Amino acid sequence: MNLFDYKDEIQFTKAVFYNFRPIPLPMPFKDATGGMGRYLPEQGYLELSDETGQIAHYTVSRAFIKEMLPKLLTGERKSYSEWRESLYWQIRNSGFQSGQAVNVGTVDLLMLDILAQRAGKPLHRFLGAEKDWAAAYKGGGAITLSDKELEEDMDRYVSEGFTTVKFKVGSGRGKDMDRDLRRIERIRKALGEGIGIAVDANQGLSVEDAVKFAKITEPYHLAWIEEPIHSADFNGYRKLKELGVKQKIAAGESMRISYMYEIYLEKGVDILQPSLGRMTRIDDLLRIRDLCRAQGKEFQSGGRTAYNASFGCLYGPDERIEFHAPICEQVHNLMLNVPEIEDGKSFVNTDISGIPIRMNIEKIEAEGYLESRTVYYPPKA
Secondary structure, three states: OOOOOOOOEEOEEEEEEEEEOOOEEEEEEEEOOEEEEEEOOOOEEEEEEEOOOOEEEEEEOHHHHHHOHHHHOOOOOEEHHHHHHHHHHHOHHHOOOOHHHHHHHHHHHHHHHHHHHHHOOEHHHHOOOOOOEEEEEEEOOOOOOOHHHHHHHHHHHHHOOOOEEEEEOOHHHHOOHHHHHHHHHHHHHHHOOOOEEEEEOOOOOOHHHHHHHHHHOHHHOOOOEEOOOOOOOHHHHHHHHHOOOOOOEEEOOOOOOHHHHHHHHHOOOOEEOOEHHHOOOOOHHHHHHHHHHHHOOEEEEEOOHHHHHHHHOOOOOOOEEEEEHHHHHHHHHHEEOOOEEEOOEEEOOOOOOEOOOEEOHHHHHHOOOEEEEEEEOOOOO
16 A cells, blocks of 8 residues: 555656766765765756646766656656556566666655645645654764774764764674774763664674674663674574574665565564665655554664655654764755754754755855756657
């Protein structure tokens, strides 16, 4: 069943794509299995118009422009639900886990932006939110940071009002646990017991190493251990619990559809973490939230922090979104109308209909990151 089943018809009439040059991070970001490296993931920015004059705005990949945009600029007029269903089933043979799946989710979000603008409401209010803020925690802490740099970052996050912070572990692909343990001990001592400390291994450990890691870090009362093993090793997650792991295990940012999250819960995962920028259907975020509530499990959501705050307004005070510092602190400087952070909450702009976020194209161009601007129209009949 679709939670978002809007019958409003949409005809896409124009698209403008701003193609970015690589935008460097202030410092290369690495995790246990790689990470983002030297540049932001943002490749470009799309303005997509409909027949009523509304314009949806979102950061998209060049692959989206090549593969998905031609499917939208056809001159066809379909309901929101018809667009979504037709695009969804076109990718069935990719297993709903590919980049195509992400592109379908992007179209879903663009259409929701248009519908909210037509209704004259901010997106979160259009979707039924009763508050204008999302609870948040702050993550970062690249595995390449020195112990001192890591402590400085975590201290700063707490000084900004966040009560839970997260950093990377999995040094040496799990073979240098002494380093990870030393860093966890240092951060716990620096922050005290009143602050939640979570760690993220980015799938870098074997089941055996993950069990060992979870047991030796028990004295530090971690808020959770995120993706300790391969994201698709469902039986591995089951083994973690069977082999005595007591600490909370989180997973889910690498999956695209809600069915996978049902399997995670069956295998003993404690916290589900869908990511806005990776979902094939946007209402799956709420479906997974409700799944957690029904089974007494924790729900969190990451990805696209500035945009995700609108959906975070639909979550409870203990259902948090991630403010991912290495990306957010850079990309938000190139955005307009970003949420304001106060006391661990992300407050959404309520003065703009739809999604309030805009890329600051003037600034991006002034800093030399705008490579080109291309306008697209449907083919003439």
